[in-house]
Amino acid sequence: xxxxxxxxLKAYKNPGFLESRDARALRILSEYMEPRSRFDELEVKDTIxxxxxxxxxxxxxxxxGLEAAKQKGEGIEAAEKRLEMSKYYEETRELSGRLTxxxxxLEGTDRRFVICSGGGPGIMEAxxxxxxxxxxxxxxxxxxxxxxxxxxxxITNRLSxxxxxxxxxxxxxxxxxxxxxxxxxxxxxxxxFLEVVTLVQTLKIKKKxxxxxxxxxxxxxxxxxxxxxxAGTVSAEDLDLFYKxxxxxxxxxxxxxxxxxxxxxxxxxxxxFSM
Numbered sequence: 014x015x016x017x018x019x020x021x022l023k024a025y026k027n028p029g030f031l032e033s034r035d036a037r038a039l040r041i042l043s044e045y046m047e048p049r050s051r052f053d054e055l056e057v058k059d060t061i062x063x064x065x066x067x068x069x070x071x072x073x074x075x076x077x078g079l080e081a082a083k084q085k086g087e088g089i090e091a092a093e094k095r096l097e098m099s100k101y102y103e104e105t106r107e108l109s110g111r112l113t114x115x116x117x118x119l120e121g122t123d124r125r126f127v128i129c130s131g132g133g134p135g136i137m138e139a140x141x142x143x144x145x146x147x148x149x150x151x152x153x154x155x156x157x158x159x160x161x162x163x164x165x166x167x168i169t170n171r172l173s174x175x176x177x178x179x180x181x182x183x184x185x186x187x188x189x190x191x192x193x194x195x196x197x198x199x200x201x202x203x204x205x206f207l208e209v210v211t212l213v214q215t216l217k218i219k220k221k222x223x224x225x226x227x228x229x230x231x232x233x234x235x236x237x238x239x240x241x242x243x244a245g246t247v248s249a250e251d252l253d254l255f256y257k258x259x260x261x262x263x264x265x266x267x268x269x270x271x272x273x274x275x276x277x278x279x280x281x282x283x284x285x286f287s288m
Contacts, residue, residue, distance in 0.1 A: 044181035060129040060189040065136025065196030075099035102139040109143030136196045138165035191276045192223035197231045221275035223268045224255040
C-alpha cells in the first residue's frame with residue numbers, strides 16, 4: 014500500500030482558481046490592495062501624473078530614424094514628423110526633472126509630489142527619465158497590452174507596477190494625484206484627460222487639482238470645446254478646469270504655485286476622492 018496521498022491545494026495557492034472567472038473579484042481587489050501596501054510602505058503621499066503618447070520618440074532616437082529614412086530614401090516625411098514631435102519628449106523630460114528637484118527641496122516633507130507615468134515608452138519614459146535624472150524616485154503604472162506597452166528602464170524598481178484592469182490602473186492615477194500634466198497623445202491619453210475632467214467637474218474628485226494641457230495647437234485641433242459651451246452642454250466655467258500652455262516654464266510655475274497653495278498644508282486631508 015502506497016504511503017503517498019493526494020494533498021489538496023489551498024484556495025489562495027491554486028492558480029487555476031485564481032485565474033478563473035470566479036476569482037475575478039479577488040484579482041481586482043489585489044490590484045487595489047497590493048499597490049496600496051507598497052505606497053504605504055514607501056510612504057508615497059501624493060503624485061504628479063504625466064499622460065502622453067507611447068509613440069513619441071526622444072530627439073536622439075528621432076534623429077537616428079530620420080537619418081535611416083534618408084539613407085533608404087523612403088519614409089522621410091514620417092521621420093521628419095517624428096523629429097518635430099520629439100520636442101514633447103524632451104520638454105516632458107525637462108519638466109519632470111525640474112518638478113522632481115523642486116519637490117526634493119521642500120522642507121519637512123518626504124516623497125511628496127512623486128512623478129508618476131503609465132510606465133511605458135514615449136512620453137511616459139520621458140517623465141520617468143526626467144525624474145530619475147534628477148535623482149528622484151518615480152512611479153510607473155504599467156498595463157499588460159498586446160503592443161507598445163513595455164516598462165521603461167527609468168522607473169524606481171519598487172514603484173513599478175503591472176496592471177491587468179484599466180479601471181484599477183486609472184484609480185491609482187487619480188487617487189494619489191495632486192497634479193496632472195497631459196502631453197500630446199492618442200486615444201488613451203484623451204480618455205485619461207476626459208475622465209479626470211469629468212471627475213473634477215462632478216466633484217467625485219474634491220481635492221484641488223492642477224490640470225495642465227501641454228501643446229496648445231495640438232489640443233485645440235482635437236478638443237474644440239466651444240461648441241459644447243455654445244450648445245449649453247457644458248458651462249463656460251468648465252473650460253477653466255484645465256490650463257493650456259506650450260512652455261515648460263509656465264507649466265512648472267503653474268503646477269508648483271498650485272501645489273504650494275493647495276497641497277502643502279500640514280494638516281490637510283489627502284483623501285478627497287469619492288469612492
